[in-house]
Amino acid sequence: MAGLRTRLVEEILSNWTTLVFVDARVLSEKLTATLNDLYGKMMQQEASSDQTSGEAEEGQYGGWQAAL
Numbered sequence: 001m002a003g004l005r006t007r008l009v010e011e012i013l014s015n016w017t018t019l020v021f022v023d024a025r026v027l028s029e030k031l032t033a034t035l036n037d038l039y040g041k042m043m044q045q046e047a048s049s050d051q052t053s054g055e056a057e058e059g060q061y062g063g064w065q066a067a068l
Contacts, residue, residue: 009038 012018012035022028 005034005038006042009035009042013039 008020012020020028020031022031
C-alpha cells in the first residue's frame, strides 16, 4: 500500500491539477492527511540528502519551496 501512496504523490506532483475520486468524505480526509504526511517525509529525505551531499540544488519538483 505504501508503494501506491508514494506513486500517487509522485503522480500528483508531476501534474498541474490532479483529481482523485473517492466515495466518502471520511476517505478523502484520510487520504489527504496520509498524502500530506508522505509528501512531508519525502521532502525531509530530499533535504537531508542535499545536506549530506554538500550541494545546494533546486528541489526535484521545482524551486517554489525556496520562494515561500
